[in-house]
Amino acid sequence: MVNPQQARELLTALTYVGGYERASGRRLRAFFGCLYYAAMRPGEALGLRRADCTLPAQGWGRIELAETRPTAGKAWTDSGEAHDRRGLKQRAQGEVRTVPIPPPLVRLLLDHLDEFGTAEDGRLFSSERGNVIAASSYSRAWKQARELALVPDQVSSVLAFRPYDLRHAGVSQWLNSGVPAPEVAARAGHSVDVLLKIYAKCIDGQEQEMNDRIMQGLGEDDTEN
DNA sequence: GCGAGATTTGCGTCACCGCG
DNA sequence: CGCGGTGACGCAAATCTCGC
Numbered sequence: 001m002v003n004p005q006q007a008r009e010l011l012t013a014l015t016y017v018g019g020y021e022r023a024s025g026r027r028l029r030a031f032f033g034c035l036y037y038a039a040m041r042p043g044e045a046l047g048l049r050r051a052d053c054t055l056p057a058q059g060w061g062r063i064e065l066a067e068t069r070p071t072a073g074k075a076w077t078d079s080g081e082a083h084d085r086r087g088l089k090q091r092a093q094g095e096v097r098t099v100p101i102p103p104p105l106v107r108l109l110l111d112h113l114d115e116f117g118t119a120e121d122g123r124l125f126s127s128e129r130g131n132v133i134a135a136s137s138y139s140r141a142w143k144q145a146r147e148l149a150l151v152p153d154q155v156s157s158v159l160a161f162r163p164y165d166l167r168h169a170g171v172s173q174w175l176n177s178g179v180p181a182p183e184v185a186a187r188a189g190h191s192v193d194v195l196l197k198i199y200a201k202c203i204d205g206q207e208q209e210m211n212d213r214i215m216q217g218l219g220e221d222d223t224e225n
Numbered sequence: 226g227c228g229a230g231a232t233t234t235g236c237g238t239c240a241c242c243g244c245g
Numbered sequence: 246c247g248c249g250g251t252g253a254c255g256c257a258a259a260t261c262t263c264g265c
Binding site: 041042043135139140162163164 | 238
Binding site for chain 1: 249250251252257258259260
């Protein structure tokens with residue numbers, strides 16, 4: 001799993017991807033930043049709008065995820081009737097998920113807005129022509145960024161192989177920081193069950209620390225026993 | 226009540242097209 | 246001539262349901 005420093009280096013490397021005037025890499029830096037710092041799904045980040053963000057000059061910001069853009073979003077809108085049948089499952093339509101975002105991501109987003117602004121409909125991330133960024137586009141940019149930021153051994157490894165891995169890395173980082181699982185699950189937008197099943201390893205190493213905290217919470221001290 | 230299997234949704238990749 | 250965007254397909258992840 002990528003560590004915070006590697007994540008930063010990857011984000012920095014994006015700056016140099018396609019780094020001519022088209023600036024395809026820089027357009028995506030904040031996008032990938034969202035995947036890591038806010039553990040957003042790519043589809044969620046693509047649908048992000050300026051109005052959904054609270055970006056203070058300093059300190060923590062906040063993102064209210066109102067809608068997602070499932071991969072391009074256009075392929076299914078025409079024939080997409082199939083989605084409506086059979087009860088809309090995990091997708092609570094009107095649900096808004098609030099995700100606090102750390103200062104580094106606030107900076108990324110502000111810089112992004114300074115340079116690129118938003119699309120016509122207020123989306124933060126768009127292609128040169130104002131369309132939703134295609135999955136293949138950021139996937140390609142990501143590959144190049146990996147080659148720039150990682151040593152050859154890591155490039156050939158599975159380390160942060162897919163953009164989606166950034167999300168996992170972000171979630172793991174939260175857990176390792178001691179954030180309670182229910183809170184992490186809420187921010188990441190999936191159930192606690194899945195969270196614990198998938199990230200169980202990340203939590204194992206926390207046992208001693210958790211025990212200590214419980215003891216503190218009980219108002220006792222280990223040395224007394 | 227818990228665990229395993231099945232289904233649906235969504236991401237990543239491949240190949241082609243258009244623009245500069 | 247090369248780079249980036251678009252569209253379609255295959256595979257993996259997440260959830261729900263069934264069986265024990």
